[in-house]
Each structure stands twice: as structure tokens, then as C-alpha cells.
Amino acid sequence: DAMVIQNPRYQVTQFGKPVTLSCSQTLNHNVMYWYQQKSSQAPKLLFHYYDKDFNNEADTPDNFQSRRPNTSFCFLDIRSPGLGDAAMYLCATSRELGSTDTQYFGPGTRLTVL
Amino acid sequence: DQQVKQNSPSLSVQEGRISILNCDYTNSMFDYFLWYKKYPAEGPTFLISISSIKDKNEDGRFTVFLNKSAKHLSLHIVPSQPGDSAVYFCAASPRLTGGGNKLTFGTGTQLKVEL
Numbered sequence: 001d002a003m004v005i006q007n008p009r010y011q012v013t014q015f016g017k018p019v020t021l022s023c024s025q026t027l028n029h030n031v032m033y034w035y036q037q038k039s040s041q042a043p044k045l046l047f048h049y050y051d052k053d054f055n056n057e058a059d060t061p062d063n064f065q066s067r068r069p070n071t072s073f074c075f076l077d078i079r080s081p082g083l084g085d086a087a088m089y090l091c092a093t094s095r096e097l098g099s100t101d102t103q104y105f106g107p108g109t110r111l112t113v114l
Numbered sequence: 115d116q117q118v119k120q121n122s123p124s125l126s127v128q129e130g131r132i133s134i135l136n137c138d139y140t141n142s143m144f145d146y147f148l149w150y151k152k153y154p155a156e157g158p159t160f161l162i163s164i165s166s167i168k169d170k171n172e173d174g175r176f177t178v179f180l181n182k183s184a185k186h187l188s189l190h191i192v193p194s195q196p197g198d199s200a201v202y203f204c205a206a207s208p209r210l211t212g213g214g215n216k217l218t219f220g221t222g223t224q225l226k227v228e229l
Contacts, residue, residue, distance in 0.1 A: 043217075045216055090157055100146060104159075107156050107157045
């Protein structure tokens with residue numbers, strides 16, 4: 001009964017070739033998040049959507065874009081992946097934006113850039 | 115600059131003993147703290163949390179302690195079980211009004227509970 005689903009689990013792309021990662025949720029939560037976690041580092045928030053409102057973190061590179069066509073789905077687009085973008089990408093959801101609203105994570109997509 | 119620090123990348127404990135995982139933070143705006151647990155090939159799952167108005171929160175075998183003056187929190191697991199073997203992430207959230215549920219994570223501690 002997966003609640004936050006990420007596809008694919010493993011993605012290989014070539015340097016500079018656009019890639020899209022997918023996240024879907026069955027929780028009907030208002031908020032969806034994308035995190036980047038590089039090897040041995042902390043997960044780092046890239047951006048989040050509250051409903052259709054997009055909120056970018058100040059230090060998220062322009063190379064990263066996101067789309068949320070409906071409540072259930074959210075996509076992470078990497079326009080021109082570099083070697084430094086190889087990482088685990090985690091999607092999460094929360095019911096609301098309150099600091100006590102629990103975030104539920106998907107299993108992640110591991111991106112390899114050749 | 116790492117605002118949430120977990121200085122021990124790994125910890126090994128015998129089954130039945132206490133596991134103590136530590137976390138330090140630097141940002142005074144953090145007012146809500148969480149622990150997440152992560153098994154291989156799975157996403158992090160919420161374990162326990164504490165707000166800055168408390169200094170202790172207990173849930174079964176798991177207790178989180180918060181020392182605001184030292185900007186330090188710890189997770190105690192008693193008794194430790196082999197199924198507790200996982201990576202534990204400390205996370206913190208700032209005092210915001212409608213600004214978003216932004217979590218800042220530590221780098222994680224790999225706990226291994228041995229038989």
C-alpha cells in the first residue's frame with residue numbers, strides 16, 4: 001500500500017540529456033516536496049508545491065524545474081544534467097504546511113549521470 | 115554550513131542495550147525537531163518528534179530529549195532490537211507562520227544492533 005510512489009527507482013542519463021523524475025501520492029496531501037541527497041550527505045530541500053503554488057529554495061540551481069499537473073503527481077525536470085547532479089532524489093508529501101505536519105517520503109530515485 | 119549535525123556516522127550496540135543517537139543544531143529559529151528512520155531501498159519514515167516547548171517526548175521504546183540551551187537533542191532506544199538497525203536522520207524545522215514546512219536534515223547515523 002505505497003502512499004508515495006517514485007518512478008523509476010533507478011535512472012541513468014547522459015551528461016546534458018534532459019531527464020524527468022516522477023512522484024505520485026495516494027494521500028491527497030496538499031504539499032509535495034523534492035529533496036536531493038548526495039552520497040553521505042543530508043537530504044537537501046530543492047522546492048515544494050503547496051497545491052499549485054511553487055516555492056523554490058534560494059540555492060536551488062535553475063537547471064532544476066518542477067511541475068505539478070494535479071494533486072497526485074509531481075515531476076522533477078533536470079534540463080541539462082551534470083555529473084554533480086548524480087544523487088538520490090526523494091519526493092515527500094505533507095497534509096499542510098505547518099511545522100508539525102509530518103512529511104511522508106517515497107523510496108527515492110537514484111540518478112546516475114554518465 | 116551544516117545547521118544540523120550528526121557527528122557520529124555510525125553506532126554499534128548490543129541487542130537489549132540502550133542506543134543513544136545525538137544531534138546538534140546551530141539555528142536558533144528551529145523550534146520543532148524530528149527523527150526519521152531509513153532502511154535500505156526505502157524512503158525515510160517518521161519516528162518521533164519534539165517541539166521546543168518540551169524537553170522530553172516518549173513513544174514506547176523511543177525517547178527524544180531536547181536541551182535548548184546546548185542546542186542538542188538525542189534519541190534513546192531502549193531496549194535496542196535487531197530490527198532497529200537503520201540510518202537515523204535528525205531534522206529540524208524553523209519557527210514560521212505560513213512559510214512552509216521546511217526540514218533541515220543531518221547527515222544521518224547508521225545504527226547497527228548486534229545479537
